[in-house]
Structure formats: C-alpha cells, structure tokens
Amino acid sequence: MYLTKKKQTYFTMKSRNYLLFVLLFPILLFSQDVSLQSFASGFTRPVDIKHANDSRLFIVEQDGVIKILNSAGITNPTPFLDIDTRVRSTANEQGLLGLVFDPNYATNNRFYVNYINLSGNTVIARFTTSANPDIADDTSEEILLTITQPYNNHNGGSLAFGNDGFLYIALGDGGNGGDPQNYAQNLQSLLGKILRIDVSGATSYTVPATNPFVGNPAGLDEIWSYGLRNPWKMSFDSDNGELWIGDVGQSNKEEINNVPIVNAGYNFGWRCYEGNSTFNTSGCPSMSTITFPVAQYNYGGSPFKCSITGGYRYRGADYSDFQGLYFFADYCTNEIGTLEYSGGSWNMTFNGPFSGNIATFGEDSSKELYAAGLSNGVIYKIIDTTLDVEENSLSNNYQLYPNPTQDFFQINNQNSASQIKEVVMYSFSGKLISNTRISTENQKITTSQLSKGIYIVQLISNNDAVSYHKLVIN
Template identity: 45%
Template structure:
C-alpha cells in the first residue's frame, strides 16, 4: 500500500521512524524567537474549484502561454489540466508517465515547470523518481502537442542516484535569467549520514541551475556564472547553492527575483531561506540556527542563516515553502511570502524587509498543505494533499 507523503522530509511513520524520528539530545539550541505580530483575523481557505478532486496533488502551476489553463501534478505520475474557472468540472490528463515513476512516501512525480517560450516550442520539464535500473531522480523535458503532452517525447537532461527513498526535493522552476533551477534533498535517511549536503562533489542537498537551451553536457549546459564553473576541486558545476536538507518547494518573487525556499528540518526546527548564488545554508552542520553536527564548526562565518524559522511543535513539523504574493484580489498581501506547514495545516504571511521577518498567522483549516501555486495573474492557490482539493485565500 502506498504510504502518504505526510511529514515531507520527516516521515514519522512506523516504517521510516528509525530514519527520521530520532531525537538528538546533544543539539545546542541557538534559535532566536521570531518577531510575531497579532493574528491577521478575517481570512479563510475556500475551495477554488469545488467540482474537481485530485489524487495526491504535489504541484500546481500555469504555462504562461496566454491561455487560461492550470496544471496539477499528481504524485503517482500524472499531470492534469483544467480551465481556471470555479465552475469547471473536468481535469483531463495532460501527461501520464505513471509507468516510469516510482511513487509512494516521498517519491513520485514531484515537480513541473514550463519553458519560458513554451507557447512556441511546447517544452516543459518535470522532476520524478524511478527505481529502475536503480533508485534515481530524473529531470526530463517533454513536449506538448496541442492540448496534451506526448509521453514518448521524453528527453532526459540528467539523473542522479538516491541512496534512500526520502528527501528528494523535487521542485523545478525557471528564474528570470532563463535558467532552470532544481531543488534536491540530501539523499535521505536521517541526519544526512553521508554528509551529502556539504559535499559539493555530488548533487544532493543542493539548489542546481542549468541552461536548458545549451547542449554542452549532452542535453543541457552550465550557466557561465555558476559558482563552480571551471573549478579544479571536482565540485559539480550545476550547483547554485548547497547545505540544504530537503528544499521541498521553492519559488521566485516576480518583482524582486529573490529565490525563496522552505527547508524541512530534522527533529527541532523548520526554516525559510532566501537562496543566493554560492550560498551554504548549513545542513548538516546546523539545523536552521541550531548546532547539529558536533564535528562541524557552527560558528563558520560562511553559513547563511534562515530568514525565519520555527520550533517544531504547535506550529507544525514540516514546512511547505510558498510564494511571494503579487496578485490583485488581496492587495494587503502584496510582497508578503505566504507559506505553511504540512502537518499542522497552518498558513502564514511573512513580511521581509531584507533583514528581518515579521509573521502574521492566517488560517489553519487546510489539513495537509503540500504545495502553493499561482495562476498567470499571480493569484495564490493551496493544495491539500489528503483531501485532494485546491483552495484559495479569501476574506471571511
């Protein structure tokens, strides 16, 4: 039976408890209490498409092609497409690669993004896991023919092995620079036993950036200003940033171009990061602002602290990265980062001035927040994994 995606990156199920639910009593807590402002009362989650239901939705996006279409990724290996209309009652299959995908737990079809020139070339990109010939992450390009995609059009950009089944990251998205960004987890188990996130000779525990319009490495190229281009240390040139545990969802602010991600914690702290080129975000030396690996130097000046973090507990146990709101329906949220927690269902609005964050509590009535997304107008949507429903925020 397929395991739920509960506790993205933590997975306190019986089968995986030995990997991810141990408590390290020797961790030294240095976490500071975030600034909190009063509850932003007056909001609720409402069904955006009441007549539609999805099977384990894990990603939500649009093609930016001038149509009114929206796309939802189902973890088992199916992408569905539908009209951005509250009365729509049909969500036909856009792509079915169920036979290629190894799903269950934290594995599956995990990410979708469309080429900036999709309207002309029909290209889109996905991130999924497979177990043949061995357990791997696959980043691929497919091509759409009219209203649906051709499942036989796959061109694999690259793959990398996954030592365990959890911590797969999975997001793919294009930046304003036209390059494809890919988030990867540390390879799984608990505590990053292979220290992958700090090892720049592999692709695990990283934010990657590649040029899909180049073929210098077969089916992709390396942006010339990636931090390790031409290095002689064996560091992977695809790396944009490193030291991440499981950056399950990330997004770009369409105005500032900042790259935001939620990075799922181990046993104590969840974190939100603004990712910069060449940055080291600390894992497994640190879990957010907490010392984690006693053999590492927690005071290293080059470790970048999260912009916001929260202790596991009432707030939740598995952060789901969100988006910076730039829509028009809720102008009071303009420029605020909307994120949440998969376990608690809580959703927050973060106000970031470039140095500090203030938090507003918004709602708690979405049971399992697996991902956030936006339509072509910048309006916000929330996927509820267990209910299979899509919500939007509204005033009460």
C-alpha cells in the same frame, strides 16, 4: 536594467490602483485575514501547481499524472500527461514531484518534470506538448539528469526558472536522518543542493559559466548553492527575482531561506546547522560562511508542527493587504503562515488551522495564489476575507442576500422612501465590473459570469445616498 524597469513599472501601476481604490471606497477599513476558498476537488495527492502563462492551472499528482484545471474550476477529462508507469511512488516522498514550463513555452512547447523513476532515482526530464495544447506528447521525453538516491525520502522536487532564464532544481540530502553521509556539504554530490542549468539549446543542457564551481575541481559544475536538507518547494519572487526556499528540518527547526540570484555559492548550513541552531558541526566551515534563514519556527509544540511547505510571495492584484507577504504552510497543523517585512526583519504569523495537509502552493498567470491539500485532493484559492464597512444609516438599512452567492443576489428591505436605484460592482482591487439599474421589475443582479472571490458592491439610493458592502462569490 531589466529588473529596475520592471520594478518601477510595477510600483507605478500599484500606486495608481491603490489611489483609485482609496478614492472609490473611502469608508472601507481593511485588515488581513487569510483564508482558503475551495476552487476544485477530486485530485489524488496533488503536489505541485503551475501555469503556462495562460488561464490554465496544471495540477501535478504524485502518482505520475498532470491534469489541467480551467479558470472556472473544472478539470479536463483527459490528463495533460500520464507517466504513471515510469514513476515510483511507493514511499511517502517519492513520485512525480515537480513541473515547470519553459519561459519560451508559447513557441517551443517545452516543459520539465522532476520524478522518481522505477529504480528509485531522481530524473529531470524534458517533454513537449502535442498538436493538442491540452495534451502532452508522452513519447517526447528527453532525460537530462539522473541522480542516484541512497534512500527513499528527502527528494526535494521543485523546479523553477529564474529571471536569468536558467532552470533551478531543488534536491534533498538523499534521506534517512541527520544526513549520515554528509551529502549536503559534499560538493562532489548533487544531493542537498540547488542546481542551475541552461536548457535553451536544442538538446541536453549546458552549465552557466557563472555557476560557482565551473572550472573549480572542488565542486560539481551544476551546483548553484548547497547545504539543504529537504527543500520542499522553492519559488521566485516575480517582482524582484529573489529565490525563496522552504527547507524541512530534522526535529528542531523549520526554515525559510531568501536570497538574490545575482550571487551564487550560498551554503545554507545543513547538516552543520538546523535553522539557526547547531546540529553537527564536525568538519564544518566557519559560521561566517553560512547563509542563515530569514525566518524559522520550532518543530513540535501544540499544535504539533512538523514540516514546512514553501510557497510564494504574493504579487497579485486582488488583495491589497497581501501585497509582499510570503506565504507558506505547515503540513501537520494545516496552518497557513505569512512573513511580512517590517522594521528590518521578517515577522511571522500563522492562520488557521485549515484541512487537507497543505503540500504545495501555486501561482496563476495573474499572480493570485492557490494551495493544494495532499490528503483531501482539494485545490484552494487563498483569499482575504476581512472587509469591514463603517456603519451608516444606509448600510444598516440594506443587506445583500444570498451572501455568499453563486448565480445572483438581491437587496432586502427595499422601501419607497429610500429605494435602491443603482448597483455598482467592483473587484476587490477597485476595477469596475458592472453597473445595474434597479426597478420594481428587475430586483436580481446576476453574478454567474463572475469568478470566485470577494467583490465590493456600491448601493445608490433614489436620494443619492451611498453605501458599500462586501459580496463573496463561491
């Protein structure tokens, strides 16, 4: 019932916003063009981006530090959490790998991390925030799970809460190559699995009764689904609650899985299958029992693709053409990929290349998307840069400058015969931002108070002619 109500409200609001947008900007033509806009820099190997249902972004650095980034792109001087001395990050895929805030964080101050300890094993731990909301209490750690890692790679690392209120934990197959111990298909091992636990109690955790192997000695109680190689980033669709997983392939296919969480016990196929292709089917179950990916792409090629970074399905309001697209990346090519559902299947498109080795995506409290470059330490905002304006006499006469801008813009080619008397600014989704009257004494329109992004500027001349222009604020 809750999901149905939420979905109906969402589409009602979106339909209303879209209608307003069409009425306001009838001459604008749109097409999707994914780009990355630098939002902040100076981070060291960022591997996760999360929010606590407020304006802050929490940036996880692989060495064991979490920093706070505010809505203006400024990093707090004091880290939110520093557990560097507890974290082993000597191997490329080790470190502090995941973060998530409790659904009731506003009242209980709890958050959860996934890291590799000094012994090389996975730790799932709970912390609480101190009296200062920008600083965690590093003495509050409660270790919930410790999982032995046989090798130093394929650790997974993602943490996420489903709309069922349970904590989901993504774990890789333990490493090496080809899953030599077949951990991913072994239901007596937690490796190569998505775990689901209930952390709502005062301490420790319990196992949801709906987990598929509760009361069944064939599998461990914590297992929710299995058959994964290295699930490098999972997320929940904030609209329909479905789970998305980017699973890194061996040397053939990179795959994307998408499933509803009302069911459980999915077998995603590894090591029997790599994507839709057979890998090692010795002792494997029937092909009919496997949940195959909704999309895949080839490892290798030119440019050389090597490792998928799972992302999010876009549910924000700033870019209408992004609505419903699933965003992901390839670590080696620095391309941003999208999946669009059309005609009963998912269509894949690659954009870029960009730079920095995209290792994670993040969503802010408004559901706008971000990405992080592991090698360059830059946090990017994902934007749509395409906005074509139908030409008319007025739009040909005037230009905004500087564009892109930061603090202000002006209008060139002002003349007495067709003086601009009014400048109206809207967000890309059609929300009214400002209305400024122009005079010979006042030619500048201030933008320093506005967030980075794309805006629509409506120019109204003294004879009431109208034109629309795109303005980019960096």
